[in-house]
Amino acid sequence: MTDTILTADTRLEHDLLGDRAVPQSAYWGIHTLRAVENFPITGQRLSETPDLIVALAMIKQAAAEANATLGLLSPEIADAIIAACLEIRDGKLHDQFVVDLIQGGAGTSTNMNANEVIANRALELLGHRRGDYARLHPNEHVNLGQSTNDVYPTALKLAAWTGIGRLVQAMDGLRLAFADKSAEFSDVLKMGRTQLQDAVPMTLGQEFGTYALMLAEDQSRLHEASDLIREINLGATAIGTGITAHPDYAALVRERLSLISGEDLITAPDLVEATQDCGAFVQLSGVLKRVAVKLSKTCNDLRLLSSGPRAGLNEINLPARQAGSSIMPGKVNPVIPEVVNQIAFEVIGNDMTITMAAEAGQLQLNAFEPIIFYSLHRSLSHLTAGCQTLEAHCIRGITANRDQLRMTVENSIGIVTALNPYIGYRNATEVALEAHRSGRGVAEIVLERQLLTREQLDRLLRPENLTRPQPLLSKL
Incomplete structure (x- = not known):
């Protein structure tokens, strides 16, 4: 950056530390220059998080509108600021947001x-040169009535709100994919398992329906978390006392920002508390961790159910997406569930980061909100991509190995539980032991011992009688 400044056409800017040359082509200034030099941390710039940039532009627009209404900004200056904000909201100048996402301060x-x-x-729009801050100043005009301590957390909440919306939509697509498979597999009988051991029969449709329901529950929890981030502290300025802001500013800027963002925002009842508290971010992160844990559990199941094809469960087939090995010909791996597992691990780690950052705040401000946003942004965006990938490249293409599943049920010792009310616990135990000792099927042994007829057995082993509560069949 220093070499560029020395060789490029520059302008001189001043701050409390002194003068610095800034590239004339840059829309950013000396404060941004110092931040770029101070924080070469992740290599990820603000420009890679358009939701946050748009949120900042919406806040600055709302502030300009409120301050103009209160007579604190001239119409000319306010209109120029608003026009610049509208351009940024439209996607322009995002490349000028060059500060690293993780930063001190x-x-x-x-x-x-x-x-x-x-x-x-805004200076350009007024016909002036960049850096001519005597006419329109970044702090005195654009930041009028504001502090980083109310602007930044409000921007984080607006960006998170947008990210939650995308994640809920991606989860909805995945939920519907599981629901469709549940309907498709509603007549496919299989063995349920507890502790990886044979349990009792169920349908493959019931298994996939559970995955759909888990997603629906988590969508509801995300909606609840999004309600919490509607409460903002804009108007608090430095620590929540509202120093330097007009008495009517907080209510007015919240009203303007609600209209601009389309979100029904609420000014926190106690701005001092709201300025130091990161509880809403901790709550959201906890819900994202919940989503991640359950998605990862689902992907574990998919990998188990598709294991094999000869030496595993081999109950379902996942779509083949790529060759699975550089050494083993013909091997195909469950790469899509695997990548979602890894996303889940990251989200769980991000939750710990957010927890520690929220806990580490002192007194009237939490200085660690940058790492909170960085972690939340990654969790939201990666979970969204993971759900979309899992739906499109895995769930929609799953098929059932129906013959294998039926054979597993018929040969399983577990179905003796369904026969217990009809042949008695002692007989059921003896049949189970014989089946385990001999390797023969339960049905075969029951018929051999004449405990039930073939007709009675077939009736009892119908999917509808095995997979949901039923009154005892008095007439077999």
Whole structure:
């Protein structure tokens, strides 16, 4: 960055540390320059998180509208700021948001990056040169009535709200895919398992229906978490006392931001509490961890059920997506469930990061919100991509090995549980022991001992009689 400044056409900017040359082509300024130099951490810039950039632009637009209404900004300056914000919301100038996502300073570098880009674009729109801050200043005009400490957490919540919406939509597609498979496999009888041991019969449709229901439950929890992030502290300024802001500013800026964002926002009843509290982010992260854990469990099941094809369960077939080995010809691996497992591991780790960052805040401000956003952003975006990938490249193409499943049921010792009410516990135990000792099927032994007729046995072993509560069949 320093070499570029020395060789490019530059402008001189000043801050409390002194003067620095800034590239004339840049819309950002000296505060952003120092942040780029200070925080070469992840290599991921704000420009890679458009949701956050748009959220910042919406906040700055709402602030300009509120301050203009209150007579604190001239119409000319307010209109220029608003126009610059509208351009950014439309996707322009995102490449000018160059600060690393992980940064010290509680998000000040992010806020100043936005202030400088908006100020310099507004200056251009007014016919002035970039850096002519005597006419329109990043702090005095763009940041009027604001602090990083109320702008940044509000932007994080708006960005998270957008990310939650995308994740819920992706989960809905996956849920419907599981529901479709549940209907398709509703007549496929199989053995259920507990502790990986044969249990009692069920249908493959019931198994897949459970996966659909788990997703539906987590979608509801995400909706609840999104309600929590509707509460914002905009208007709190530095610590929640509202110092430097007009008495009517908090209510007015919240009203304007609600209209701009389309979200029914609520001003926190106690801005001092809201400025230091990261509980809403912890709650959201906990729900994302819940989603991840259950998705990973589902993918574990898919890998087990498709294991084989000769030496495993071999109950279902996952779509073949790529060759599975560089050394073993013909091998195909469950790569899509595997990648979702890995996403889940990351989300679980991100939750711990967010937990520690929230806990580490001191007094009236949590300085660690950048890592909270970084972790939340990755969890939301990766879970969204994982759900979409799992639906499109795996669930929709699953097929059932019906003959294998039926044979497993007929040969399983577990079906003796269904026969117990009709042949008695002692007989059922003896049949189970004989089946286990000999390797023969339960049905074969029951018929051999004349405990039931073939007609009676076939009736009892119908899927509808094995897979849901039934009154005892008095007439076999």
